[in-house]
Amino acid sequence: MGLIESIKEKAKLQLRTIVLPEPEDERVLKAAQQVIEEKTAKVVLIGNVETIKADAAKCGANIEGATIVDPKNFDNINRYIDELVELRKSKNLSREEATEIMLNEPRFFGCMMVRLGDADGLVAGSNSPTADVLKAAIQVIKTAPGINTVSSTFIMETADGKFGDNGLILFADCAVIPEPNAEQLADIACATAATAASVVGLDPRVAMLSFSTKGSASHPLVDKVQYACDILTERNVNFSFDGELQADAAIIESIGAKKAPGSKVAGKANILVFPDLQSGNIGYKLVQRFAGAEAHGPIVQGLNQPVNDLSRGCSVEDIANLVAITATQIK
Numbered sequence: 001m002g003l004i005e006s007i008k009e010k011a012k013l014q015l016r017t018i019v020l021p022e023p024e025d026e027r028v029l030k031a032a033q034q035v036i037e038e039k040t041a042k043v044v045l046i047g048n049v050e051t052i053k054a055d056a057a058k059c060g061a062n063i064e065g066a067t068i069v070d071p072k073n074f075d076n077i078n079r080y081i082d083e084l085v086e087l088r089k090s091k092n093l094s095r096e097e098a099t100e101i102m103l104n105e106p107r108f109f110g111c112m113m114v115r116l117g118d119a120d121g122l123v124a125g126s127n128s129p130t131a132d133v134l135k136a137a138i139q140v141i142k143t144a145p146g147i148n149t150v151s152s153t154f155i156m157e158t159a160d161g162k163f164g165d166n167g168l169i170l171f172a173d174c175a176v177i178p179e180p181n182a183e184q185l186a187d188i189a190c191a192t193a194a195t196a197a198s199v200v201g202l203d204p205r206v207a208m209l210s211f212s213t214k215g216s217a218s219h220p221l222v223d224k225v226q227y228a229c230d231i232l233t234e235r236n237v238n239f240s241f242d243g244e245l246q247a248d249a250a251i252i253e254s255i256g257a258k259k260a261p262g263s264k265v266a267g268k269a270n271i272l273v274f275p276d277l278q279s280g281n282i283g284y285k286l287v288q289r290f291a292g293a294e295a296h297g298p299i300v301q302g303l304n305q306p307v308n309d310l311s312r313g314c315s316v317e318d319i320a321n322l323v324a325i326t327a328t329q330i331k
C-alpha cells in the first residue's frame with residue numbers, strides 16, 4: 001500500500017471533522033466531494049449556503065454530506081468573537097475589529113472552530129497566500145505547549161524510489177520562516193523528525209543542508225548551519241542528523257562517502273533541512289516540477305492543533321490528500 005493509501009485508511013477509522021474555508025475555489029468543492037466519497041473525513045465548508053450550493057452545482061461537485069457554516073448566520077458567533085478579543089488582548093484588538101475578522105475572514109473563523117472544538121483540523125491555501133493561512137493559525141491556534149517555532153515540511157514522493165526511504169523524503173522548511181536562525185533551524189529539524197516518524201513512519205535521518213560539506217567552504221551562512229548542528233548535539237536529540245552537508249552529499253551514497261566519510265546520514269538522508277526559505281521553497285518546487293515528485297503539504301508543524309496549508313498550484317487530489325493527512329495528525 002502506498003503512503004497516501006495507508007494514511008487514508010487510518011483517516012477512515014477516525015472520521016475527523018476538517019474545515020475547508022475556501023469553497024469559492026472549485027477545486028475545494030471537488031475535493032470536498034472526494035473526501036466525502038472516500039469517507040476520510042467529515043467536511044465543513046464556510047460561507048453563504050446558497051452561494052456554495054450554486055457554485056457546487058455550476059462546477060458539478062456533489063457536496064451532499066458536507067456541513068455548511070455561515071459565520072453571518074451562526075448562533076455561537078459571540079463566543080468566537082469574545083475568544084478572539086481575549087487571544088489578541090496584548091495587541092489591543094477591539095470587539096469591533098474582532099467581529100469584522102470573524103464575519104469576513106473565513107480562515108480565522110475556521111481556526112476558531114478548531115480551537116473551540118467545533119472541528120478537528122483545517123486545510124486552506126488553495127485560494128490564498130500561505131502567510132494568510134499561517135497568520136490565522138498562529139494567532140488563533142497558537143503553538144503547542146513547550147514549542148517556540150511553527151515551521152513546515154513537504155513529504156516528497158519521488159518517482160523512482162532511489163532517494164530517501166523508497167523514494168519518500170521530507171523537505172523543510174519550505175513555507176514558514178523566511179530567515180531562520182540556528183535555534184530555529186534546530187527546531188525545524190526536531191519538528192520534521194517528529195513528523196517523519198508520526199505521519200510517515202520513517203526512522204529519521206536528517207541532513208542539515210548548506211553549500212558546504214564539513215567545512216569545505218567558509219562563510220557566516222555555513223557557520224549558522226554548523227551552529228544549528230551544535231544545538232542538536234547539545235539537545236541530545238533521539239534521531240540521526242549530520243551537517244553541514246551539500247545536497248548531493250546528503251542523498252547520493254558515493255558522494256556522501258567521499259565528502260563526509262563515516263557519516264551515518266550522508267548519502268542516505270530521508271529529511272533535508274534547508275538553510276532558509278528561499279532555498280527550501282525553490283528546492284521543493286523544482287523537484288516537484290522537474291522530477292515529477294508528488295509534494296504533500298506544506299504540513300505545518302508546531303501548532304497546538306492541526307492546520308495545514310496548500311500551494312495555490314494544488315490539484316483536487318492534493319487537497320483531498322492533505323485533508324487525510326490532517327485527519328491523522330489529530331491526537
Ligand SMILES: CC(C)(COP(=O)(O)OP(=O)(O)OC[C@H]1O[C@@H](n2cnc3c(N)ncnc32)[C@H](O)[C@@H]1OP(=O)(O)O)[C@@H](O)C(=O)NCCC(=O)NCCS
Pocket residue numbers: 129130131132134135136138139143148149150151174175176177178281
Ligand atoms: C509566518 C508569517 C506569516 C508570520 O508573520 P507575522 O507577521 O510574524 O505573523 P503575526 O504577526 O500574525 O504573528 C503572530 C505571533 O506569532 C509569532 N510568530 C510568527 N511566526 C512564528 C513562527 N514561525 N513560529 C512561532 N511564532 C511565530 C509572532 O512573533 C507573533 O507573536 P506576538 O503575537 O507575540 O507578537 C511570516 O513569517 C511569513 O509570511 N512567512 C512566509 C510565508 C510565505 O510567504 N511562504 C512562502 C510560500 S509557501
Ligand SMILES: CC(=O)OP(=O)(O)O
Pocket residue numbers: 125128129130174175281298310311312313
Ligand atoms: C507552499 C507554497 O509555495 O505555496 P504557494 O505556491 O501558494 O505560494
